[in-house]
Amino acid sequence: MRTAFIGLGVMGFPMAGHLARAGHEVSVYNRTRAKAEAWVAKFSGRQADTPAKAAAGAEMVFACVGNDDDLRSVTLGEEGAFAAMADGSLFVDHTTASAQVARALADRAHDRGVGFLDAPVSGGQAGAENGQLAIMVGGDPALFARAEPVMWAYAKAITLIGPVGSGQLTKMVNQICLAGLIQALAEALNFGARSGLDTEKVLGVISKGAAQSWMMDNRAQTMLVDEFDFGFAVDWMRKDLNIALDEARRNGAGLPVTALVDQFLAAVQQRGGRRWDYTSLIRLLRQTVSP
Numbered sequence: 001m002r003t004a005f006i007g008l009g010v011m012g013f014p015m016a017g018h019l020a021r022a023g024h025e026v027s028v029y030n031r032t033r034a035k036a037e038a039w040v041a042k043f044s045g046r047q048a049d050t051p052a053k054a055a056a057g058a059e060m061v062f063a064c065v066g067n068d069d070d071l072r073s074v075t076l077g078e079e080g081a082f083a084a085m086a087d088g089s090l091f092v093d094h095t096t097a098s099a100q101v102a103r104a105l106a107d108r109a110h111d112r113g114v115g116f117l118d119a120p121v122s123g124g125q126a127g128a129e130n131g132q133l134a135i136m137v138g139g140d141p142a143l144f145a146r147a148e149p150v151m152w153a154y155a156k157a158i159t160l161i162g163p164v165g166s167g168q169l170t171k172m173v174n175q176i177c178l179a180g181l182i183q184a185l186a187e188a189l190n191f192g193a194r195s196g197l198d199t200e201k202v203l204g205v206i207s208k209g210a211a212q213s214w215m216m217d218n219r220a221q222t223m224l225v226d227e228f229d230f231g232f233a234v235d236w237m238r239k240d241l242n243i244a245l246d247e248a249r250r251n252g253a254g255l256p257v258t259a260l261v262d263q264f265l266a267a268v269q270q271r272g273g274r275r276w277d278y279t280s281l282i283r284l285l286r287q288t289v290s291p
């Protein structure tokens, strides 16, 4: 299939690579040219100077950029993808963004005869590199049926949840789960250490019981050794939690713990941790002063 991929960041670079390895024609665009140059040096494909040039002639255009504004810019902006996309083509957005922007872009795409799916991902950098992402999708079932076989190039789970926006709403559910989980794990590890327990032994036994989680299995060790120069940045997590908090103001859902964790993450940012993995929340607890 003739495809295009816009946004070759931590996630997009390997995802676009999986498309090329699966045998698709891939035309890539990245704002910072050096990343696109590195991509074409590593994978077979073509580099384009603008989103529009990448999207021209593609049957399916994928994007994975930062936030709502970035997404509007690469779709609707001057040199944006939408204006160049062919009638009947499909835009699949892997950015974590708001449900509102997904609905608005789907309408704009529809006006041009272009399909739109919101398809945020979970699984982090490792999931993108290993082609093991979980993809939650919102949109028309017929469009989903076209995109699903292509997305298997980098996925281990793909689910159509409902109409446009449902993928983003599902990602919000995911991030709400993570916010509470990570704060609880931070508090538990800090409590255990301050109690003088052998944390390795503690984790060895409780990770076999009801407190087990992906977070405990994959992040407890790095939290214990105070290692945070990897993973999912505090800035990104705050972006995601604020999307969820904003949606909750509309749907009336209470998110008291999420709101609190967001404020803790703001305190981590103030301590210079904008790019640290968000498990660095534990650093607030290790200080003698409260956040």
Ligand SMILES: NC(=O)c1ccc[n+]([C@@H]2O[C@H](COP(=O)([O-])OP(=O)(O)OC[C@H]3O[C@@H](n4cnc5c(N)ncnc54)[C@H](OP(=O)(O)O)[C@@H]3O)[C@@H](O)[C@H]2O)c1
Pocket: 007, 008, 009, 010, 011, 012, 030, 031, 032, 035, 064, 065, 066, 067, 069, 070, 071, 073, 074, 094, 095, 096, 097, 121, 122, 123, 124, 125, 231, 232, 236
């Ligand atoms: N990293 C993770 O573990 C993870 C996991 C799940 C979901 N996500 C989500 O996936 C998305 C991408 O994350 P990432 O980690 O790949 O981020 P990233 O490494 O910062 O990459 C973001 C990409 O978007 C491009 N971009 C940003 N603003 C743009 C604009 N206005 N115009 C054109 N291009 C623009 C960047 O271009 P430049 O190269 O020029 O900066 C870069 O290619 C985010 O929505 C994030 O929340 C990330």
